[in-house]
Amino acid sequence: MTTAGVAAEHLEHALHDDRPFIRKYVFSTDHKIIGIQFLFLSLFFLLVGGVLAMVIRWQLGFPGKAMPLPGAWPSTMAPDGVVLPEFYTALVTMHGTFMVFFAIMPLLVGVFANYLIPLKIGAPDMAFPRLNMWSFWLMIPAGALMVAGFFVEGGAASSGWTGYAPLSANPEYTGATYGQQLWCLSLIVFALSSLLGSVNYITTVVNLRAPGMTWFRLPLSIWALFITAILALLAVPILAGALIMLLFDVVLHTNFFLPAGGGQPLMWQHLFWFFGHPEVYILILPAMGIASDLIANGSRKPIFGYHSMVYAICGIAFLGWVVWGHHMFQSGMNPRLGTTFMVSTMFIAVPSAIKVFNWMGTMWRGNIHFTTPMLNGIAFVAMFTIGGLSGIFMAATPADMYIHDTYYIVAHIHYVLFGGSLFAIFGGIYFWFPKMFGKMMSERLGKIHFALTFVAYNLTFFPMHILGIGGHMRRIYDPSQYEFLRPLQPMNEFISLSAFALFISQLPFIWNFFHSLFWGKKADINPWHDNGLEWTAPSPPPHGNFETTPTVYHGPYEFSRPDMEQDYLPQNQPLPAPQPVAH
Amino acid sequence: MSHAATHTIEHAEEGLGVYTQKLGMWVFLCSEVMFFTALIGSYIILRWGSAESWPVPAETLNIPVTALNTFILICSSVSMVKAYAAAVHDDQRGLKRWLLTTVLGGATFVGVQAYEYIHLIGKGFLPSSGLFGSTFYTMTGFHGFHVTCGVISMAYCTLRAFRGKYAGGNFHGIETVGLYWHFVDLVWIILFTIVYLF
Numbered sequence: 065m066t067t068a069g070v071a072a073e074h075l076e077h078a079l080h081d082d083r084p085f086i087r088k089y090v091f092s093t094d095h096k097i098i099g100i101q102f103l104f105l106s107l108f109f110l111l112v113g114g115v116l117a118m119v120i121r122w123q124l125g126f127p128g129k130a131m132p133l134p135g136a137w138p139s140t141m142a143p144d145g146v147v148l149p150e151f152y153t154a155l156v157t158m159h160g161t162f163m164v165f166f167a168i169m170p171l172l173v174g175v176f177a178n179y180l181i182p183l184k185i186g187a188p189d190m191a192f193p194r195l196n197m198w199s200f201w202l203m204i205p206a207g208a209l210m211v212a213g214f215f216v217e218g219g220a221a222s223s224g225w226t227g228y229a230p231l232s233a234n235p236e237y238t239g240a241t242y243g244q245q246l247w248c249l250s251l252i253v254f255a256l257s258s259l260l261g262s263v264n265y266i267t268t269v270v271n272l273r274a275p276g277m278t279w280f281r282l283p284l285s286i287w288a289l290f291i292t293a294i295l296a297l298l299a300v301p302i303l304a305g306a307l308i309m310l311l312f313d314v315v316l317h318t319n320f321f322l323p324a325g326g327g328q329p330l331m332w333q334h335l336f337w338f339f340g341h342p343e344v345y346i347l348i349l350p351a352m353g354i355a356s357d358l359i360a361n362g363s364r365k366p367i368f369g370y371h372s373m374v375y376a377i378c379g380i381a382f383l384g385w386v387v388w389g390h391h392m393f394q395s396g397m398n399p400r401l402g403t404t405f406m407v408s409t410m411f412i413a414v415p416s417a418i419k420v421f422n423w424m425g426t427m428w429r430g431n432i433h434f435t436t437p438m439l440n441g442i443a444f445v446a447m448f449t450i451g452g453l454s455g456i457f458m459a460a461t462p463a464d465m466y467i468h469d470t471y472y473i474v475a476h477i478h479y480v481l482f483g484g485s486l487f488a489i490f491g492g493i494y495f496w497f498p499k500m501f502g503k504m505m506s507e508r509l510g511k512i513h514f515a516l517t518f519v520a521y522n523l524t525f526f527p528m529h530i531l532g533i534g535g536h537m538r539r540i541y542d543p544s545q546y547e548f549l550r551p552l553q554p555m556n557e558f559i560s561l562s563a564f565a566l567f568i569s570q571l572p573f574i575w576n577f578f579h580s581l582f583w584g585k586k587a588d589i590n591p592w593h594d595n596g597l598e599w600t601a602p603s604p605p606p607h608g609n610f611e612t613t614p615t616v617y618h619g620p621y622e623f624s625r626p627d628m629e630q631d632y633l634p635q636n637q638p639l640p641a642p643q644p645v646a647h
Numbered sequence: 648m649s650h651a652a653t654h655t656i657e658h659a660e661e662g663l664g665v666y667t668q669k670l671g672m673w674v675f676l677c678s679e680v681m682f683f684t685a686l687i688g689s690y691i692i693l694r695w696g697s698a699e700s701w702p703v704p705a706e707t708l709n710i711p712v713t714a715l716n717t718f719i720l721i722c723s724s725v726s727m728v729k730a731y732a733a734a735v736h737d738d739q740r741g742l743k744r745w746l747l748t749t750v751l752g753g754a755t756f757v758g759v760q761a762y763e764y765i766h767l768i769g770k771g772f773l774p775s776s777g778l779f780g781s782t783f784y785t786m787t788g789f790h791g792f793h794v795t796c797g798v799i800s801m802a803y804c805t806l807r808a809f810r811g812k813y814a815g816g817n818f819h820g821i822e823t824v825g826l827y828w829h830f831v832d833l834v835w836i837i838l839f840t841i842v843y844l845f
Binding site: 187191192259262263264266267270271272273274275276277278297298299300301302304305306308309312316317318319320325326327328331335613616 | 659660662663665666667670671674675677678679681682683684685686689692693696697699774775777778780781782784785789
């Protein structure tokens with residue numbers, strides 16, 4: 065048989081879908097199903113993290129007062145509805161852990177990398193579909209171990225999401241012996257899942273691009289996800305190594321981080337942030353890539369400075385490795401190092417600013433369509449800019465001495481992680497939902513959700529800057545115990561009420577999501593008139609994605625060409641022949 | 648890693664010119680380098696970054712036995728190269744023989760390490776025995792775990808070789824596992840040097 069004949073037979077086999085239900089939707093090796101599985105899982109954890117945040121906000125806004133349904137709370141956590149101090153520290157720890165590792169990171173990488181990479185590069189699936197399936201199914205035990213922390217003796221881990229030693233290394237300090245062990249184990253399993261995903265994403269982008277899909281014709285979302293996969297590949301094993309040492313300190317009584325046995329607590333901080341700072345970019349780069357795609361589409365214009373966008377992603381990723389010390393200015397490390405880390409951190413402002421100006425340049429005089437994805441994309445740029453600017457204050461050692469470990473930091477992290485990443489994620493979900501499920505989400509509900517979230521979000525997090533400047537510490541159980549914080553208590557109350565409003569603002573999204581899933585308007589093949597290859601496959605695409613391997617003729621941002629009537633040109637259609645110039 | 652579990656497309660855009668399984672293994676090994684860097688880097692900081700004196704390894708550890716064990720592991724790397732060459736030249740008898748040799752070499756290494764652990768624990772040298780015990784057991788333990796995984800995957804390859812799955816110059820699986828095996832060897836040479844000899 066000829067090669068072409070074998071290929072055709074293989075394709076027919078791939079597209080003809082007679083797999084049983086369990087192979088198709090449960091233990092599936094199809095990257096699209098795995099992406100959707102990640103979507104449901106991480107949205108669930110986003111909700112869990114959100115609920116924990118509500119309890120935190122209740123305690124901060126109304127310290128010592130009973131929560132609603134006082135009888136329903138377990139007496140080990142909140143007897144008669146009043147949050148216990150040790151439960152509060154567990155809440156702060158688990159909120160951070162769930163949001164970073166089980167909500168935002170899998171939403172960006174698990175969902176969008178899995179779903180978009182093969183579709184956008186014109187591949188039938190990932191390079192290693194079975195490893196990809198394992199990557200998802202390892203997240204289930206990882207999540208279960210983390211949740212289990214709440215139900216063991218001593219409660220969930222209470223040493224903060226950063227797990228600083230020696231607080232985390234000696235169970236006597238927090239009392240959460242089993243909780244801390246489960247936290248370590250869960251994150252080790254998570255690291256394994258992340259590793260399998262990264263190997264897949266990198267190999268797939270390098271080796272499985274469709275003919276004509278050269279490196280500089282890749283959509284920026286794919287560039288960002290590719291660079292992110294490299295960061296995760298190299299950073300997460302550092303966390304795994306540190307977690308293993310921490311776990312051994314707790315279980316086997318080794319002495320890595322315990323000064324009594326000669327260990328060095330500061331080494332935990334170095335290891336954690338050597339992972340942790342690349343992790344920060346793992347959480348924002350894919351959002352930047354998604355926002356680039358959304359903004360070019362919503363502005364009906366080619367992205368401004370495509371090449372500089374790619375180099376900026378690479379620059380941010382590289383600089384991300386040499387700035388970890390800016391988390392440790394106050395840790396007691398050699399102060400001379402502070403200046404080095406301050407300078408390297410300031411450098412990151414350059415590629416970040418290039419990206420922000422390029423997004424504005426893309427929108428400038430564009431034919432802007434204010435769709436829900438576009439609105440979320442614009443919000444991403446605005447909120448990321450505020451978060452980026454507040455970051456520069458903390459990068460400067462003299463300013464950081466004052467705002468370190470205050471609510472200013474809390475405001476900053478939420479401006480980049482919620483205002484940045486999460487708005488891009490919402491935009492991405494609205495944008496690719498039609499491709500994922502073959503149904504449109506309601507634009508009206510989408511805009512209501514966007515407007516409510518945007519307002520409530522800013523009311524919640526902006527005042528935190530002011531609290532921080534006022535000296536309000538983060539992770540504090542009861543701010544009213546300090547005389548100097550008492551005048552700030554009305555602001556705390558206001559923030560809590562805004563946070564509850566922010567939580568309620570997500571109801572239209574949940575309703576919209578599930579209602580559209582079943583009763584939404586049927587989606588066309590290309591509802592947003594976009595150029596990516598995923599929009600040339602049916603909605604939803606079948607197993608194997610494309611009927612024939614697409615050929616790519618140009619980059620993904622050919623919008624509003626002056627020589628064409630139609631304002632978009634999918635990547636699998638050749639550019640129009642140049643017209644002879646009339647003299 | 649079987650063929651059915653990987654995807655390739657016809658006439659793809661040029662990647663790195665490396666087949667998918669091999670590329671995947673290289674990418675995976677980059678991650679492994681970072682994992683061992685975390686453990687070995689911590690060891691270096693804990694040992695040479697503090698003013699306290701470090702115990703002399705030879706007083707606790709049996710250097711000659713481990714040196715012999717190191718030699719066995721290096722030999723198994725050589726036999727892995729032989730197995731790969733046999734697979735490329737479609738020499739099925741040679742492939743089976745050299746794969747079996749490699750599995751035996753790897754299994755011997757793990758066996759000697761287990762014996763070493765039992766002996767040391769019997770002497771009262773535990774993970775809780777100061778920083779030396781902490782770092783020794785963590786680093787050699789995770790290396791031993793990697794060797795064990797290698798032995799299991801090579802035993803699987805040997806089984807497939809006996810079933811003729813690598814006939815006709817189908818060497819990809821052997822080369823991919825071989826890459827992992829050489830990496831594990833390399834890590835051991837570093838560990839042996841800095842933990843036992845220094």
